[in-house]
Amino acid sequence: QSALTQPPSASGSPGQSVTISCTGTSSDVGGYNYVSWYQQHPGKAPKLMIYEVSKRPSGVPDRFSGSKSGNTASLTVSGLQAEDEADYYCSSYAGSNNLYVFGTGTKVTVL
Amino acid sequence: QVQLVQSGAEVKKPGASVKVSCKASGYTFTSYGISWVRQAPGQGLEWMGWISAYNGNTNYAQKLQGRVTMTTDTSTSTAYMELRSLRSDDTAVYYCARGRFGTTIDYWGQGTLVTVSS
Numbered sequence: 001q002s003a004l005t006q007p008p009s010a011s012g013s014p015g016q017s018v019t020i021s022c023t024g025t026s027s028d029v030g031g032y033n034y035v036s037w038y039q040q041h042p043g044k045a046p047k048l049m050i051y052e053v054s055k056r057p058s059g060v061p062d063r064f065s066g067s068k069s070g071n072t073a074s075l076t077v078s079g080l081q082a083e084d085e086a087d088y089y090c091s092s093y094a095g096s097n098n099l100y101v102f103g104t105g106t107k108v109t110v111l
Numbered sequence: 112q113v114q115l116v117q118s119g120a121e122v123k124k125p126g127a128s129v130k131v132s133c134k135a136s137g138y139t140f141t142s143y144g145i146s147w148v149r150q151a152p153g154q155g156l157e158w159m160g161w162i163s164a165y166n167g168n169t170n171y172a173q174k175l176q177g178r179v180t181m182t183t184d185t186s187t188s189t190a191y192m193e194l195r196s197l198r199s200d201d202t203a204v205y206y207c208a209r210g211r212f213g214t215t216i217d218y219w220g221q222g223t224l225v226t227v228s229s
Contacts, residue, residue, distance in 0.1 A: 001172075001173070003155065034213065034214055034215065036215050036216065038156075045206060045219040045221055045222055046206070046208075046219055047219070048215070048216070048217050048218075051215040052215065057217070089155065089156050091156070091158075091216070093213045093214070096170070096213070097170075097173070098158070098170075098172055098173060099146075099158065099212070099213060100158040100161075100216065101158065102148075102155060102156040102157065102158060103155070104155050105155040105156070
């Protein structure tokens with residue numbers, strides 16, 4: 001099972017928006033609506049930001065939004081803030097043999 | 112609140128085994144499963160496997176089949192991950208995380224650094 005493809009980096013100034021893509025196949029992203037996004041600050045555990053493509057857990061700001069089209073999912077962070085600077089990983093359910101696959105990760109820099 | 116508390120850092124020699132624990136609290140342990148995910152230094156996340164805390168059913172990543180065993184102890188709400196025949200490229204932070212079969216992995220433990228070095 002290959003990792004989902006994400007751009008290595010993305011950046012934006014405070015207040016701007018940044019969108020991160022996550023490309024898989026019809027066997028993972030395209031086949032199921034269990035796509036999640038995680039934020040990871042250095043030395044910390046990942047934190048769930050988006051689940052089931054576009055749902056936000058309680059406590060996650062509405063500046064974070066998710067969507068999916070075909071085999072590609074996307075995370076948009078609007079109104080960038082300094083604390084949004086982190087690594088972001090997507091993940092998807094990938095069927096009953098290898099349950100989950102993660103993305104390659106994207107480092108978001110707030111300029 | 113949901114908490115997953117993992118055991119401390121380990122240093123192992125190549126060929127040895129390691130067993131990491133993950134104690135859950137704040138929810139009904141048997142209503143969820145536990146996934147194990149690892150992250151090599153400076154690298155991305157890699158899913159290792161999942162175990163049902165309800166009945167002990169497991170699902171392992173194909174690349175780790177035969178080297179990894181996941182178990183649970185419902186009396187203490189603790190999950191365990193044992194990795195055998197350790198190699199240098201098994202050096203990583205190992206995370207446990209809560210999730211039902213095939214659905215969202217939501218809460219994560221703090222991570223356990225396993226270093227494999229001669």
